[in-house]
Structures are given as structure tokens and as C-alpha cells.
Amino acid sequence: MHRNWCVAGLAALLAVGTGLLAAGQKGFAASAQQKPATAEVKIDNFSFSPNELTIPAGTTVTWTNRDDIPHTVVSSDDPKAFKSKVMDTDEKFSFTFSKPGTYPYFCSVHPKMVGKVVVQ
Amino acid sequence: MFNQGFLGTAAPFIADLILLLEIAMGVGLLAGAWLAHKKRFRQHAWCQSGVVLLNLAVITLVMLPSFHARALPKIPVRLGKAYYALATAHGIFGIIAEIAALYILMSAGTHLLPEKARIIRYKSWMRGTLALWWVALLLGITTYARWYAPHFF
Numbered sequence: 001m002h003r004n005w006c007v008a009g010l011a012a013l014l015a016v017g018t019g020l021l022a023a024g025q026k027g028f029a030a031s032a033q034q035k036p037a038t039a040e041v042k043i044d045n046f047s048f049s050p051n052e053l054t055i056p057a058g059t060t061v062t063w064t065n066r067d068d069i070p071h072t073v074v075s076s077d078d079p080k081a082f083k084s085k086v087m088d089t090d091e092k093f094s095f096t097f098s099k100p101g102t103y104p105y106f107c108s109v110h111p112k113m114v115g116k117v118v119v120q
Numbered sequence: 121m122f123n124q125g126f127l128g129t130a131a132p133f134i135a136d137l138i139l140l141l142e143i144a145m146g147v148g149l150l151a152g153a154w155l156a157h158k159k160r161f162r163q164h165a166w167c168q169s170g171v172v173l174l175n176l177a178v179i180t181l182v183m184l185p186s187f188h189a190r191a192l193p194k195i196p197v198r199l200g201k202a203y204y205a206l207a208t209a210h211g212i213f214g215i216i217a218e219i220a221a222l223y224i225l226m227s228a229g230t231h232l233l234p235e236k237a238r239i240i241r242y243k244s245w246m247r248g249t250l251a252l253w254w255v256a257l258l259l260g261i262t263t264y265a266r267w268y269a270p271h272f273f
Contacts, residue, residue, distance in 0.1 A: 046130055046270075069270055070190065070203060086190050088198060109190065110130035110268065111123060 036060060036096075041115065043071050043087070043107075048115035055097060057119050062094040063087070071113070076104040131268035138182055139264050145171045146257040149250055156246075165229060168246075172221040179218060187211055206263040213256035220249040 037059040042049045044066040053061065063073045065087040073093050075081040081103055084093035097103065097119040107113040125136035152167035191207045198204045224246060226232050227239045239245050 069267065070194075085193065088194065088201070109132075111125075111132045112130050 038062065040064065042066050043073075043113075046110060046113055048105075048113060051114075052116045052118065054118040054120060057098060057100050058096065059119070060094055060096040061117060062092050064092045065089055070109060072108045073105055074108045076106055076114075125268075129264075129268040130270075131264065134182060135264065135268060138178060139261070141178065142175075142257055142260055145175055146254060149253060153246070153250060168221075169225055169229060172218070172225050175218060176222065179214065183211075183214070203263070203266045206259060206266050210256060210259035210263045213252060213259055217249060217252040217256045220245070220252065224249060 037056060039053055039055050039059050039061045041053060041061060041063045043063055046067065046069070048063070055061065063084070065071050066089070068089055070086045070088055072086055073082070073084040073095075075083060082095040082105070086109070087093055097117060100119045103117040103119065105115050105117070123133040125131040125133050127136045127139070129136070131139075148167060148171045152164050152171065155161075155164040155167060187207060191204050191211075194201075194204050195208060199208060224239060224242070227237070228242060
């Protein structure tokens with residue numbers, strides 16, 4: 001009789017533990033879904049850093065101009081996938097890449113400045 | 121429009137081309153003034169008229185759209201920044217010089233203006249406009265350097 005009670009207690013503990021673990025995983029997954037993926041590109045000294053960025057689809061990339069000169073971020077594709085306005089120092093531009101592919105871009109004020117976003 | 125330039129700076133091709141063209145036009149105007157000094161007035165008229173009309177085309181087709189896209193949205197808030205202040209000063213001096221030059225051109229070379237509106241003291245007007253033109257040109261060169269060759273600063 002005593003042994004049966006022990007088995008039942010262990011089974012109950014296991015069930016509660018499994019339930020808590022599952023709930024925790026769900027919660028973690030939910031919070032991961034709520035927080036979209038982001039990536040940063042810094043514009044400094046007439047270059048994009050990192051120059052080439054590889055990200056999963058759905059990631060929002062934010063470019064920040066840390067230079068003392070106005071810059072833009074313009075897609076090289078035709079039609080243009082994205083195009084920022086002229087960004088002053090510390091101004092930002094964001095774009096969400098929803099489709100996989102390679103997205104080359106440049107600064108229309110200084111065309112020597114080029115970069116690439118690879119969406120997987 | 122967005123091809124790389126050829127002067128070794130960060131400028132696009134069109135900016136390099138316009139810079140050299142504007143310097144050539146400024147020198148052309150000085151050459152035209154020299155022609156007037158040598159009493160070769162017909163060549164003087166052709167030279168100055170050509171430069172003024174070519175500059176009008178450059179302003180209309182390249183400079184105004186570029187200023188409208190890059191500098192105008194930041195004015196007057198960012199006028200404290202050198203690159204916007206220089207571009208604005210260059211634009212103001214350049215427009216005044218071009219309008220003055222067109223006025224001289226219409227007054228001296230056509231009958232479009234009524235008698236009362238025509239210039240009497242040509243020399244003063246022409247010399248003043250030439251000086252203004254060169255101020256605008258020097259501001260333009262400085263603007264180019266600030267936007268595309270920041271190591272100069």
C-alpha cells in the first residue's frame with residue numbers, strides 16, 4: 001500500500017514537472033515570436049559596417065549614420081527594394097527583409113559606398 | 121547618375137563632371153571679359169552668352185533637383201551644419217549671379233526688355249556679376265569638398 005502511494009506521488013510530481021517544463025517552453029517560444037529579429041549596420045568613415053550582413057528572413061535591419069556627412073541607403077535592385085532619405089549624423093533607417101535573396105545597396109550621395117544584405 | 125566619379129573622391133560621376141564644367145565656365149567668363157578688354161565685343165558676347173545659357177541648363181537639370189533632394193529637406197533646421205550651410209550659400213549666390221547674368225544677356229543682346237528696364241552702366245553690372253559668379257563658384261568648390269572629400273576639412 002505504502003509503495004503504491006510512493007509510485008502515485010512520483011507520477012504526480014513527474015506530471016507537474018513535465019507540465020511546467022512544457023509551459024515554460026511555450027512561454028519562451030511565445031516571447032521569441034513576439035520579439036522580431038533585428039540587425040544593425042553602422043555607417044562610419046564612408047563605409048557600411050558590416051559591409052556584408054547575413055540574416056534570416058523577417059529580420060529588420062537598421063542603418064545608423066555615425067559619420068559627420070549625410071548618407072543614404074538605396075537598394076541597387078530595379079525596382080528598388082528600399083530607399084532612405086538623406087540621413088544626417090545619428091539618424092537611422094530601418095527595413096524589414098521578408099523574402100530570401102541577396103540585396104546589394106549603396107549610398108546615392110557617395111556611390112563608392114556599397115554593402116550587401118543576404119537574407120536566408 | 122549614381123556611377124562612381126573619376127576625380128578620386130567619394131563623389132558620383134555627375135558631381136565630378138559638373139565640378140569641372142563649372143570651373144571651365146568660370147574660366148570661360150574670365151576669358152570673355154578679356155575679350156571685351158581687347159574690344160572684341162562680338163566674341164565676348166558669344167562667349168558670355170554661351171556660358172550663361174549652359175549654366176542655366178546645368179542649374180535646372182542637375183543642381184536644383186540635387187539640392188531639392190539632399191539639402192532642402194534639412195533646411196532651416198540643419199543650417200548650422202557646414203555641408204548644408206555651404207550648399208545653401210552656394211545656391212543663393214549662384215541663383216543671384218545667374219539671374220543677373222540673364223538680365224545682362226537680355227538687356228544687351230535682345231529687345232525683349234522694355235527700354236526703361238534695360239541696363240545703362242554695363243561695365244559695372246558685368247563686373248559685379250562676374251565677381252558674384254566667382255564667389256558662387258568658389259562656394260561650389262568648397263561645397264563639393266565638404267560633401268565628397270571630407271579629408272580636406
